[in-house]
Amino acid sequence: MTTTMKRATCAATLTAAFLSLSPEARAGDGRLAIKVGRIVTLAGPDIENGTIYIEGGRIVSVGTDGGRWDAEVIDHPELTAFPGWVEAHSTRGMDRPNENIEVAPFLDVRDSIDPINFYFEDCLRQGVLAINVQQGNLCAIGGQGRVVKPFGLTIEDMTLRPSSGLKIAIARPGRSRALQAQAVRRAFRDLRQHLEKLVQDKKEGKDTARREALFQGRDPDKDENKKGRAMEGNAPWKVANLESIPRGEVDEKQEPLLRLVEGKMMAFVACDGAISVVQALDIARENGFLANTVLVLDGDAWKAADRIAEAGVPVVLAPQLLHVDRDPITGKEVETFVPGIFREKKVRFALQSLNSSAQSLWFQAATCVGYGIPRDEAIAAATKVPADILRLGDRLGSIEKGKDGNILLLNGDPLAVTTSVQFVVLDGNVVYDRSKDVRVRQILEGVEQPNASAVDSGDGDDVDPHSGASKGGDKKSGASDKKKD
Amino acid sequence: MTFLSVALVALSVAQDAEPRAWTIQVERVYTGTGRNLEKGLVLVSAGKISAVTPGAGEEDDRPNDVLKAYAVTAGLVDAGVRVTNWQSVEQSKEVTPHLRVADTLDPFALDWDRQLRGGVTTVLASPVDRNVIGGLSVVLKTGGPESIADRTVKADAVLRGSMGSEPSAGNHPAFGRPTDFFSRRPTTRMGVEWEWRNAFFDTALNLNEEDPGRATLVAALQGKLPIFIQAWTTQDIRTAVFLREEVESRPEFAAAGMNTPRFVIDAAAEAWKEPQLLARSQTPVVLPPFPTAGRTRENSQMAWNVAKVLKDAGVPFALSSHGSGDVEQRLANQAGYAMAGGLGFEDALAAVTSTPARLLGVEDRVGTLEVGKDADLVLWSGEPFQPGTRVVATIVDGVLRYEGWNAVQGAAIAR
Numbered sequence: 001m002t003t004t005m006k007r008a009t010c011a012a013t014l015t016a017a018f019l020s021l022s023p024e025a026r027a028g029d030g031r032l033a034i035k036v037g038r039i040v041t042l043a044g045p046d047i048e049n050g051t052i053y054i055e056g057g058r059i060v061s062v063g064t065d066g067g068r069w070d071a072e073v074i075d076h077p078e079l080t081a082f083p084g085w086v087e088a089h090s091t092r093g094m095d096r097p098n099e100n101i102e103v104a105p106f107l108d109v110r111d112s113i114d115p116i117n118f119y120f121e122d123c124l125r126q127g128v129l130a131i132n133v134q135q136g137n138l139c140a141i142g143g144q145g146r147v148v149k150p151f152g153l154t155i156e157d158m159t160l161r162p163s164s165g166l167k168i169a170i171a172r173p174g175r176s177r178a179l180q181a182q183a184v185r186r187a188f189r190d191l192r193q194h195l196e197k198l199v200q201d202k203k204e205g206k207d208t209a210r211r212e213a214l215f216q217g218r219d220p221d222k223d224e225n226k227k228g229r230a231m232e233g234n235a236p237w238k239v240a241n242l243e244s245i246p247r248g249e250v251d252e253k254q255e256p257l258l259r260l261v262e263g264k265m266m267a268f269v270a271c272d273g274a275i276s277v278v279q280a281l282d283i284a285r286e287n288g289f290l291a292n293t294v295l296v297l298d299g300d301a302w303k304a305a306d307r308i309a310e311a312g313v314p315v316v317l318a319p320q321l322l323h324v325d326r327d328p329i330t331g332k333e334v335e336t337f338v339p340g341i342f343r344e345k346k347v348r349f350a351l352q353s354l355n356s357s358a359q360s361l362w363f364q365a366a367t368c369v370g371y372g373i374p375r376d377e378a379i380a381a382a383t384k385v386p387a388d389i390l391r392l393g394d395r396l397g398s399i400e401k402g403k404d405g406n407i408l409l410l411n412g413d414p415l416a417v418t419t420s421v422q423f424v425v426l427d428g429n430v431v432y433d434r435s436k437d438v439r440v441r442q443i444l445e446g447v448e449q450p451n452a453s454a455v456d457s458g459d460g461d462d463v464d465p466h467s468g469a470s471k472g473g474d475k476k477s478g479a480s481d482k483k484k485d
Numbered sequence: 486m487t488f489l490s491v492a493l494v495a496l497s498v499a500q501d502a503e504p505r506a507w508t509i510q511v512e513r514v515y516t517g518t519g520r521n522l523e524k525g526l527v528l529v530s531a532g533k534i535s536a537v538t539p540g541a542g543e544e545d546d547r548p549n550d551v552l553k554a555y556a557v558t559a560g561l562v563d564a565g566v567r568v569t570n571w572q573s574v575e576q577s578k579e580v581t582p583h584l585r586v587a588d589t590l591d592p593f594a595l596d597w598d599r600q601l602r603g604g605v606t607t608v609l610a611s612p613v614d615r616n617v618i619g620g621l622s623v624v625l626k627t628g629g630p631e632s633i634a635d636r637t638v639k640a641d642a643v644l645r646g647s648m649g650s651e652p653s654a655g656n657h658p659a660f661g662r663p664t665d666f667f668s669r670r671p672t673t674r675m676g677v678e679w680e681w682r683n684a685f686f687d688t689a690l691n692l693n694e695e696d697p698g699r700a701t702l703v704a705a706l707q708g709k710l711p712i713f714i715q716a717w718t719t720q721d722i723r724t725a726v727f728l729r730e731e732v733e734s735r736p737e738f739a740a741a742g743m744n745t746p747r748f749v750i751d752a753a754a755e756a757w758k759e760p761q762l763l764a765r766s767q768t769p770v771v772l773p774p775f776p777t778a779g780r781t782r783e784n785s786q787m788a789w790n791v792a793k794v795l796k797d798a799g800v801p802f803a804l805s806s807h808g809s810g811d812v813e814q815r816l817a818n819q820a821g822y823a824m825a826g827g828l829g830f831e832d833a834l835a836a837v838t839s840t841p842a843r844l845l846g847v848e849d850r851v852g853t854l855e856v857g858k859d860a861d862l863v864l865w866s867g868e869p870f871q872p873g874t875r876v877v878a879t880i881v882d883g884v885l886r887y888e889g890w891n892a893v894q895g896a897a898i899a900r
Contacts, residue, residue, distance in 0.1 A: 322812045333595050335602070340892020358777040358822065359813045363872050367812070370866060370875035372891035415873045417821040443779050444826060446757045446788025 031055045031071035032428050034407055039081045040414065042376075042383055043398040052081060054405035057427035062399055074409075074430065079422055082414050083399050084129025084406040085361040088350035088386035089268055089296050089316045093119040097136035099143065103187040105166055105256040107143030109133045110155050119356050120158075123150035124432045125440060126360035127408040127421040128353065130160055130387070130396050134296075135167040137270045140183035142167035144256055145268065147390050149406075151431045164390060165266030165294070166256060170276035170283075181279050188287045191257045195231070195239040195250070202244055209249040220248030235261045235288040266292045266391070268316070277304035281311050294389055300325065302338045305345045314348035314389050319359075321351075321367050337371040339381065350386035357443070366415035379414065502630070504532040504883025508549040509862060513556040515869065517839050517853035519831070527557055529860040532883035537854050552885075553899035554877050558834060558869055559854050560606025560861030561816050564713075564841035565751055565771045565805030567613070568596040574612040574619045579652065579670060580684045582644055582698035582705070584620035586612045592631040596808060600627040601887040603806070603815035604863035604876040607638060607842070607851045614647035614715050615654070617671065617680035621645070621701065622713065624845045626861070628879070628886035638847050643711040643749070644701060648721040649783055652677050678724050685732060689741040706732065706743035711844065714748060717773070717783035719755040726750075726762055749844055752805075754787035760798035769801035769844055772836075774814050775822040789826035796832050803841035804833075813872075821870040833870055864898055866891075 032054045039050040041062060053061045053071065091097040094112040101107075113133055123131060129149060135142030145165050148158040172180045198209050213220045231242045250258060259265040267289050269280040277295060284290040290311060295301070298318040308315060317338055325334045342349040351364040361382040368378035387397030395404045405428035412419035424432035434440055507529040514525035516537060528536040528549065573589040575581050590610055600608060606627055612619035624639040646652075653671045671677045687693040688702040704710040716722045729748045738744035750756070753770040756763060763770060772791060773781060781787050788794075795802045804823060806816040820833040828836070842852025850859045860883040867874035877897035879887040889897035 320812075324810070331595075333598060335890075337890070337892045343892065354813060355777045358775065363813070366871065366873035367875075368892075369873040370871075372893035372897070374893070375873075415871075417825045417871050420825075442788075444789045446786060446790065446794075 030428055032405070032425065032430075033071040033073045034081060034409070034425065035073060035075045035077070036079050036081045036409065037077045039399055040083075041399040042083055042379065043400045049077070050081075052399060052407060054407075054425070054428040057405050057429075059399060059401055059403050059405050061401055074423070074425075076409055076422070079409040079411055080414070081399060082127070082408045082410050083383055083397060083403075084408055084424075084426075085127050085382050086350075086386040086390070086392075086396055087123070087128050087131040087353060087361060088294070088389050089134055089352055090119075090131050091134060091136045092356065093117045093123075093131065093133050093148075094135075098138035099135070102139055102183050103141045103190070104139055104143050105141045105187070105260075106253045107135070108163065109135060109143065109146050110159075110162065113146065113148065113155055113158070115153050115155065115158060120148075120150040121439070122356040123360075124424055125421060125434075125437065126353075126357065126362070127410075127424065128356075128361055129406045129408070129424065129426060130390070130392065132164050132268070132386075132390055134165070134268050137167075137169040137272070138172055139167070140169060140172075140180060141187050141257065142169060144265075147392065149426055151426050160395070161390065161392060163256070163265060165268045165292075166260050167268050167270070168280070168283075169270040170280045171270075171272040173272075177275065181283075184279075184283055185286075187257060188261070188283070191254050191261070192237060192239060194254050195242055195245070195258075198245045198249060199239060199241045203241075209245070209251075212251065213249050216252050218248045218252065220246040222248060231258065231262060234263065236286065237288075260289050260292070261287050263289060263292055265289075266294060268294050268296050270296045271298065271301045271304075273299040273301050274304040277301050277307055281307060281313070284311075284313075297338075299323070302336065302341045305341050305347060308342075309345040309347050314350065314385070315342060316350045316352055316386075316389070317342070319352045319354040319364070321364065321371075339368050339373055339378075340371060343373060343377065348385055348389070349381055350389055351382045362414055362419075366417075369415060375415070502884060504529075504860065505885070506530045506547070506549040507860070507880065507883065507885075508547055508551045509557050509864065510551060510553045511555060511557045511864070513868075514854065515556060515558045515834055516855065517559050517834055518855060525557075527854060527862065529862070529880070529883050532860050534854060534856055534858050534860050534862075536856060551900055552864060552878060554864035555867050555874075556865040556869055557854070558604075558863050558865070559838045559852055559858075560863055560879065560881065561604045561837045562607040562803075562841040562845070562847075562852055563600070563605050563805050563808070563816050563837070564609045564749075564803045564844055565773065566596075566600065566605070566608035566610060566808040568594065568600075568608070568610055568808045569613050571613055571615060574615045576615055579616055579680045580618040580698065581616055581620050582618050582684070582701040584612070585623065585641065586610055586620055586645070587623040587625075587633055587637065587640060590623070590625075590633045592633050592636065596810075597627045598887075599810040600808070601879045601881070602876065602889075603817060604865075604879050605806075605816050606861040606863070606879060606881045607845075607847065608808075609642060609713075609841075609845055611643075611645040611713065614645075614651045616646070617652045617677050618644065618646035618684060618698075624847050626881050628881035628884065638850060639845065641701075641710070642845050642847075643713045644705045645713050646681065647715040648674070648677060648681075648724050649716055649718065650674065650677075651715065651783075652680075674721070674724070678728065681728055682731070685728075686737065689735075689737045689743050691741070703743060706738065706741075706746050708745040708747045711747045711749055711846070713751045713771070715751045717752050717754045717781070717785040719758045719785075721783070722750055722753055722756060722759070723762065726766055726768055729766060729768065752782070752807075754781050754783075754785040754791070756800070756802070757788045757791040757794040760794050760800055763795070763800045764798045767801075769803070769840075770795065771803045771805050771841070771844070772819075772823075773805060774807050774809060774819055775826075789822060791826065792823035792833070792836060793827035796828060801840055801844070802836055803844055804836045805841075817870050817874075817876065818872065821872060824870060830868075830870070866897065 034052040039047040134145035144163045147161040147164045152158040271277045284293045293313045296316045323336045353360045365378040365382045384397040387393045407425040409423040509527040514522040611622040621641040622643045622645045624642040625636040629636040656672045714725045716725045751771045752773040804819040839852040842848040862880040864878040877889040891897040
């Protein structure tokens with residue numbers, strides 16, 4: 001079976017396991033009332049025996065009154081309603097996270113996200129309902145990320161916010177720090193030179209930029225592409241006479257970087273250590289995007305916590321919450337609990353999952369509680385704070401009137417090891433029902449599927465997701481296998 | 486920044502080496518004997534537990550140092566800690582039962598501190614499984630004097646060996662190219678099993694009189710020395726169980742009085758597939774760490790309810806972290822993952838304390854909170870094994886060996 005064939009079958013059966021929605025239902029115009037024993041709103045006190053009413057994909061009311069009964073009712077007095085977890089940064093769910101081009105601001109994970117990747121399925125199972133998918137750290141400027149929901153068969157279905165931010169990597173494994181930092185700086189210098197050349201060419205009467213724009217399929221005469229818009233915002237450097245250049249004439253390969261400089265896009269800047277933090281902040285200041293910067297930290301980057309606090313930027317923490325250093329003199333290991341440092345410095349921090357399954361965001365929040373972070377702050381670091389960082393605070397992060405109709409129904413305390421997600425409501429639609437989740441039985445109960453074999457699902461280490469979905473489906477795919485062979 | 490890292494770190498090893506008299510005051514005493522206390526005291530003197538009583542919070546005039554935490558359990562016991570490297574196995578022969586892994590252990594290694602930070606106080610250290618029968622494992626404390634001999638709880642505790650592909654990994658057949666050290670037996674699973682049977686039969690038939698490992702094999706076949714066999718997959722678990730049944734049923738072994746070996750299957754990830762096989766022969770197992778995505782080493786599949794399946798089938802089992810230094814893979818987390826798979830708290834506690842202690846034959850000293858046992862205690866910030874709970878202090882033989890740091894309050898344990 002070819003990869004495409006496998007993907008297609010996989011997609012078909014996944015929707016079966018993960019509750020297929022008819023096109024009418026997808027529109028989000030359904031009405032849903034969720035009655036539960038407890039609502040953890042994260043926007044005030046918990047509500048006992050409450051009802052959440054969702055209409056048109058948005059939460060209409062949250063309270064103890066019975067609400068309106070012209071809706072489909074989900075009644076689970078034994079369950080707890082909880083807002084979805086929010087992943088502030090992830091390099092998973094893509095075909096491959098890195099391009100072989102050093103500076104690629106024009107790339108978009110939209111073209112790389114694989115909607116049926118096992119990762120998204122697992123996100124749903126773990127209750128992660130918004131994920132900022134970003135490129136990896138192997139490019140200087142990796143490209144544009146996208147905030148997605150873990151459900152849907154097309155990128156458009158999944159998208160919460162396109163072009164959420166540019167991925168910038170200050171250091172890259174296996175490359176000298178100096179070379180990589182220089183590559184990032186050069187990207188901005190190249191942008192500036194490009195803009196200067198546009199002005200110069202215009203002065204000399206050349207129309208190469210215009211012809212190039214037309215060649216790239218952009219019309220420089222369209223309103224939004226017209227004159228005077230070539231550079232907006234408060235960039236610390238200006239290009240003289242740029243007003244004379246229609247926006248549409250800016251090379252599309254450079255344009256996203258220009259948007260960053262203009263403050264119209266965010267930057268997720270990967271820092272592998274304290275030294276990278278200093279460089280990242282410098283580059284962001286030099287190019288005017290400090291206010292839009294989120295640092296994605298790794299290694300000993302926490303040692304620059306004072307600088308980060310001073311710059312006022314939020315951070316996404318490395319999945320390893322406990323950083324272990326080897327003392328150079330004694331050789332002993334020294335443990336540092338990283339979220340504790342940032343809490344003390346009053347830096348806004350979001351947590352990252354260690355992996356998509358066993359140590360997802362709930363586990364990370366629980367670990368924070370173990371090390372003394374107050375429970376509400378620990379939970380906020382995987383709900384509200386990442387929602388705010390992704391500029392989706394008005395839609396995600398709590399169960400409140402007006403927010404997206406995203407609800408987890410849990411069978412216990414959100415941070416307990418024995419708790420699991422029973423149902424997921426996304427935009428007012430029930431998109432996950434644990435009792436119908438075939439793979440959760442494979443993982444949890446070891447239910448062996450007939451003909452179980454490795455499958456190309458992107459992550460590579462998973463068992464066949466479709467062989468056990470249904471007996472009929474099994475036979476069918478088996479038969480088509482043979483024909484193909 | 487150096488200031489920061491010094492000020493905010495966990496204190497990995499406490500300064501005093503002498504056992505102190507402690508009064509441990511907690512909300513929950515989980516003794517591991519079935520008798521738990523709400524608001525209780527554990528008193529420690531001279532390195533032993535001197536009392537387990539109700540009554541936390543009351544003023545008393547004991548001259549003891551007081552430690553307060555949410556809960557206390559016995560120090561955790563890991564029967565599958567993997568703190569050894571390739572230097573722990575002598576590969577000049579496939580079968581080296583007489584070699585002692587204790588001789589290769591480094592008391593200054595960082596592994597011991599890592600274990601203390603996770604609340605593990607007693608471990609079984611084994612040779613790595615590059616030999617079919619690697620040698621003798623040792624049970625020792627993770628904290629104590631910096632000498633392996635002084636930390637040893639039980640020398641020559643078990644005989645360690647392996648089924649599966651690991652002992653033959655890297656070996657290759659001799660034909661086709663010049664022979665070298667690795668063109669040798671075994672190169673297959675068959676070859677690995679043959680080495681086991683060869684060693685056992687030679688011992689029973691007294692064909693290995695000259696072999697320095699003979700006495701060890703005799704003790705093992707007589708059941709005086711447990712045999713820990715690594716077997717991840719169902720296939721290898723079967724091979725191990727059938728080997729045991731062969732020894733029990735063949736007349737050669739009965740005639741020599743060597744037909745009562747005690748097998749323990751280590752790293753039995755796929756034990757859930759045929760629990761009745763293990764129940765039938767009452768073969769205990771040690772489970773490897775839970776994998777995040779279903780599959781683990783030897784391409785075995787480990788279901789998250791494996792511990793519950795074994796419990797229901799009546800198979801004794803212990804959990805293990807394989808010595809991982811990763812916070813999320815520590816032994817206490819493994820107990821939590823077993824609970825996520827349906828195991829009850831008391832059974833999870835037993836699987837990381839009393840059961841491994843019994844499998845290792847050290848249950849008279851460690852594994853439960855009882856008067857007279859070694860003062861190996863773990864103090865917890867909340868309900869043990871939850872990811873939101875951490876080890877705040879570890880006491881070994883009455884000495885405070887690890888004291889955690891709280892990100893907000895500073896000290897993790899109250900005094």
